[in-house]
Amino acid sequence: MSQTDRGKGRLVYSTDVGRVCPGCGWPTADCKCSRRAADAVLPSRLGQIVAKLRMEKKGRAGKTVTVVAGLPRNAAFLRELCQELKRACGTGGAVSDDTIELQGDLRDRVREYLVKKEFVVKG
Numbered sequence: 001m002s003q004t005d006r007g008k009g010r011l012v013y014s015t016d017v018g019r020v021c022p023g024c025g026w027p028t029a030d031c032k033c034s035r036r037a038a039d040a041v042l043p044s045r046l047g048q049i050v051a052k053l054r055m056e057k058k059g060r061a062g063k064t065v066t067v068v069a070g071l072p073r074n075a076a077f078l079r080e081l082c083q084e085l086k087r088a089c090g091t092g093g094a095v096s097d098d099t100i101e102l103q104g105d106l107r108d109r110v111r112e113y114l115v116k117k118e119f120v121v122k123g
Helices: 032-038 075-089 107-116
Strands: 002-004 011-014 050-056 065-069 093-096 099-103 120-122
Touching (some): 050 107, 065 107, 075 099, 075 107, 107 120
Parallel strands (some): 050 120
Antiparallel strands (some): 002 011, 050 065, 093 099
16 A cells, blocks of 8 residues: 655655565565575476585684585575584584585585585585
8 A cells, every 4th residue: 555645646655565576576585586596497307406525714713614616596496405414423513605605624524425415515
């Protein structure tokens, strides 16, 4: 429900919640377009995915972190893989953008696990 200013045709008051996605017409918080993009199709074989391993220390108060980069930008896939890696390594971790960060220098363990899952691993 909304009211417009009489002569000017501009919106003065609205009870609608937030912005609306121009693609699907849903509120941006519940946008169906972004969900479809986030659940994009993964490569048919995991062997096509190249995971890049690196260790980072800078900007983390001296703590060592193993970063797995170069993964597909699929939120569900990244969350599931992060959970599997945390269980396999017995450590904490998080997903950020298209990378997985695991606490500690675990490159050897992560490399073994990803090779077992048929990923191509570099680094």
